[in-house]
Amino acid sequence: MSEGSKVYGILLEFEDPQNLVVACRKVRDAGYTRWDAHTPFPIHGMDAAMGIRGTRLPLLILAGGLTGLALALLMQWWMNAVDYPFLISGKPLFGLPANIPVTFELTVLFAALTTFFGMWGLNGMPRLYHPVFKSARFRRATADRFFIVIESDDPLYQTEGTSDFAASLGAVAVEELED
Amino acid sequence: MSQPHVMPSLEGEKLTLDEVGPRILIGGSILGVVGFAAAIAIGVGRNDHLASLGWSYLLNFAYFLSLSLGALFFVAVGHLTRATWNVVSRRIGEVVAVNLVLMAVMAIPLMLMASRVFPWASGLTHAPEELLEHKRPFLNLPFFYLRWVVYFAIWAGYAVWFWRQSVAQDRSGDPRITMRMESRAGLSLLLFALSVNFASFDLLMSLDPTWFSTIFGPYYFAAGVVGFFSLLTLLTFFLQSQGRLTRAIHVEHYHDYGKLMFAFVFFWAYLAFSQYMLIWYANIPEETAWLLRREENGWGWIGLVLVFGHFLVPFAGLLSRFTKRLRATLFLWALWILVMHWIDLYWVVMPEIRPLDPGLDSLDLLCFLGFAGFYAAALSRWAGAHSLLPERDPRLQDALAFENA
Structure with missing residues (x-):
């Protein structure tokens, strides 16, 4: 040394x-x-x-999913009922059934992205160097x-x-x- | 893969029902006889040619049928995917599936009452005759009977076959039996999917002979599977409370029961909403009539009970890993879902019969008791002197040592 x-x-x-x-x-x-x-x-x-x-990741994912859910509803309400109201086949401007698919998808998307990047964050990644790499012995890990x-x-x-x-x-x- | 933790030992584990079996057989039979005797007494007194008895019978027939169909799915899909974790609870699934033989017998009274129960056969329908005329080639009693013979030939045939093969392996230990079951699981699931789809049309959808929904089969299937996983949880806990399988099935397996309950609660809601939204969006009278009947005269409250009770509340309750691994919470959710599954079928069947009155009929509960009694008695009859575990399944050791990552 x-x-x-x-x-x-x-x-x-x-x-x-x-x-x-x-x-x-x-x-x-x-x-x-x-x-x-x-x-x-x-x-x-x-x-x-x-x-x-135990990992804290599930709590982060729940928060991510709820964020996606709220954002999706807010976005659709603002677009369809406020910013550009457009009457389609007599449906209410903000009708919940029509908004569920996008809400579902954004909930899943936000939860999945939180899972992926949350796992990186909690594990201290990305990490391009680690002292163990200097050890020839460690290559067999x-x-x-x-x-x-x-x-x-x-x-x-x-x-x-x-x-x-x-x-x-x-x-x-x-x-x-x-x- | 290495397994540094300790494998549960089956040394001294009680693997047969023994003295518990006859108790369930007798108790269940008495409950069944009393339940149906009371239902028949009240039903005859109604002076409606047994129609209300028939409808309550139909509701509970659909309920218990769905549980056994869920069991057949569980057994077959386990073989198809060469699942390891479920080997410890597969025998319970096989026994519940063999109850399709009981359901075949219980179908006979329904077939005898069919001309009073089904509106397309009794003529008691608001649908104009011209609309019914086009469906006559499918909705006529002889073809209806023939279809049910075919359905039960497929279901009971496969259920008994899987069960017999598995029990034979207990004696011979022959791994080729496992390979044979795996090789036939694919075809069994194909026939299962088609037959369950058409059976749901016949049994439930045809109560409004003019209405149609192509997603209805999967809706009934998903409800049955989530019901079965709840029943499997309750049966496992019951057996363990009687000192059976106490070490073979442990928290890692409960966790998977919970995951499957959670997944199928969501799948049910996904299908229920898909059916609802397309009808809501298209807004075509021939489709909306079915939902309108379920929103008026108080039925809408039961619909809301389902939105919360069959989806949002158990979804939130089963979301956490913690609740799935704790016996008490898993038990409560299993019980809860079994009740909700019954309310779901009540909401599908009864608005067609009593559109103005969402209240319970005493016949609904008496028929439930009758079915529950015979169902339990038959379960203990099939379980009999056989092991409650596929003792010599080649994957049993891995299943015992199974851990969720």
């Missing part, structure tokens, strides 16, 4: 998902909060093992290896203590990451 560079954290490599999940439970129980697990595929029960709370990264800004992080703790988790390799 070169002089003056900051330590980003510590990388632990595991050979199979079972060991990773066991190690995750230990990291969670040790009280670490700024850490993450990287796996080539989703592992059921991972959220519980890492102690991750998309193929056949399983990793835990404990970040150095975690309140519990200590250079010596965390390395010892990491060694006790049964990782096949431990590596310090530069920022």
Whole structure:
């Protein structure tokens, strides 16, 4: 490690998902909060093992959907009944049944866009660089290896203590990451 | 995929009805006999040639038929898509579907009363004879009877076949049975779709012989499927309260019941609104008459009950992941939807019969009790000594370990 560079954290490599999940439970129980697990595929029960709370995304989606609903009704009311009133086959200028399809579509559109971009936002994306990319070992995270990264800004992080703790988790390799 | 969590063990799990079966069989039969006996006594006393009895019978026949049709859909679509999660509750679905045999028997009284019940057969209709004349080639009693024979041959035939194959697999464990059921599921659903469509025309739409709606079949189908998923939830909770399937079916499966209830509540509303909006927009008298009858004389209130009770309220209530994973809330929504499904059919059938009076007739409830009693008795009869779980289905282990991501 070169002089003056900051330590980003510590990388632990595991050979199979079972060991990773066991190690995750230990990291969670040790009280670490700024850490993450990287796996080539989703592992059921991972959220519980890492102690991750349920996502807030559904609330955002509900708000997005309701916004779309309100906007659609407002738009149609303003266009059809206020700005350009035009009598079509004797229907009321603002008749709810005729406005439901557009309202439905805009509700779905706004909810879907909120889902997509909300997921990006909550996950801190887009992110084009991450310190783990410097590790040659980490390239196998998309193929056949399983990793835990404990970040150095975690309140519990200590250079010596965390390395010892990491060694006790049964990782096949431990590596310090530069920022 | 790896499964680090613990697989539920079926060690010591009670998988048959045993002593619960005869209790339901006897209790249900008594309820059925008492319900229908009271209905017949009142119906005969009406001096209307059993017409009001026939209409109440028709309403409840359509209700219980739709639940079993929903079950047949659940079983067949599970095979068609090679679903894993539903293997643990598939036997319950198979048993509910086999009740189509009971419904075939229950159809006989309806067929006998058909000449009094259906306006195109009784002549008690506001429709001019010239309009009816053009529909005679389709709406005549012999062809009507023939169609119902065909419908039930398809429904009961497939329901019994799927159930028998599945029970045979409990004994043999032969995975080829699964492959055979999967290979025939496609054709079964094609025939199901066509037959349910025409059956809904015959049973409900023809009560106004001049009215037509091409979306009516899917409307009845969607209502039946949401009713079935609610019934499946109640049956699962009932069995678990009796100490059956306590570990095989768990919160991950309830969550999927809830998702399907939610989806089909919305699908029902989507179809109901599509039917309404096109008629409202086109504003053609021959189509609007049907809706006008359902907006006048107090029927509009029942329509509003459906807009809120069958759509907006359960939609909001089942939206959250939390309510779908909690037994108490899921139970309440299942019960709620089953009641709303009945009100929905009441709103479809009764304005044709009693356009001036939206109030309940005691016959409607007595016939409901009669059907409910026999329906429950027959369910326990089919469940019998067989396992409540397809024990040796090749996908059972994956279904037990199933988790929502």
